[in-house]
Amino acid sequence: MIENPANYYTGLDVADRIISRNVLLFERRTRGALQQKIKGALQRKNLAGRMHHRYVLIRSLQTAGVISVDGKALHLKEGAALLMTPYQFHHYIDLAADELHWLFITFELEKGETQLGKLSHQVINPDTKTDLMWSEIANLWVDEHLDNRVELLPILDRLLTRIHSSSKFEPPLTEESLSTKSEWIVRIESLIFQSVREHWSLEEVARRAGLSERHLRNRFEAQMGISLRDHRSNYQLHLAISLMRNQEFSISDIAELSGFNSQSVFTHFIRRMSGQTPRELRARILSGEST
Structure with missing residues (x-):
């Protein structure tokens, strides 16, 4: 009732x-x-x-x-x-x-x-x-x-x-619960993310992984089907676009947080990856247009 x-x-x-x-x-x-x-x-x-x-x-x-x-x-x-x-x-x-x-x-x-x-x-x-x-x-x-x-x-x-x-x-898996292959990828990816925050080179990533840069590049591409450099660039692009959605960050802030030492290098990167300037890309994202 x-x-x-x-x-x-x-x-x-x-x-x-x-x-x-x-x-x-x-x-x-x-x-x-x-x-x-x-x-x-x-x-x-x-x-x-x-x-x-x-x-x-x-x-x-x-x-x-x-x-x-x-x-x-x-x-x-x-x-x-x-x-x-x-x-x-x-x-x-x-x-x-x-x-x-x-x-x-x-x-x-x-x-x-x-x-x-x-x-x-x-x-x-x-x-x-x-x-x-x-x-x-x-x-x-x-x-x-x-x-x-x-x-x-x-x-x-x-x-x-x-x-x-x-x-x-x-919740997400812990490293202990991953297969050997998956654990290695997660560990390397963690170093890649840190390399963006700390502005490390790929050579430094390899050193911290205990490998030569050539060995790291070859092993990563063999397991992931994408080059180490492309994988990091793809991450930087996602990070930059995520930051662009927050209007509190300036373009120079976004460049720094995305791992770039200068805004001009960042602009060249965004142009290469998207065919647009950072300001053009941000305007499209904030307007709700498909990128």
Whole structure:
């Protein structure tokens, strides 16, 4: 029995309720498909292909994997999910097999940024109710009646709200729990991040790793499929764009925090990576345009 309200003008409301928009779904079925998009984008001035400027909800339906997000190693078990917020630096450290089935839901937010920001760097273990919502969203996306797709928008909002309020999370992996291969990558990546903060050369990174620079470069590229220099540049670009979203930082502040000794070198770097000046790129980011 539903009782009469004490006040007919004050009811349930959430000021920053999660409201999604511009939703896309796609799948990745192989290790190569996961990695190829980023590799191809690195060869072009294509920021949208190199990084996620949207929210990305990933679920592993088949094949577990270890993903590094902002330098934190997250184990995505079969059935588990992970939310990445815009411009988070991420890559795939290790996959249990070459064949996989990962579902990606990418979207923008109209409201709810504060709530979803709290889900960073945590693996989500869906419950029975969220399982049903995942299935509804996927089924509506492939429905032959395309007009029915619009129904998935409120379901995605419900899914994200339930994840935020009711899900069980797992923290990042510790180095002790990683495989030898993954542990080595995480350790080297930690040194790369520190090299940006401390303005170290790659030679210094290699010295601290106890290797020659040539050995480090060769081993890193063999395991990651990308050169050490490109990996660091990609991280610096993500970091710079993340800082550009904060209007309290000047361009010179961003250059310094992104590991550059001079603003002119930073400007050349941003031009090379994006085809735009730092001010042009920042203006596009702050206006909400796709980079």
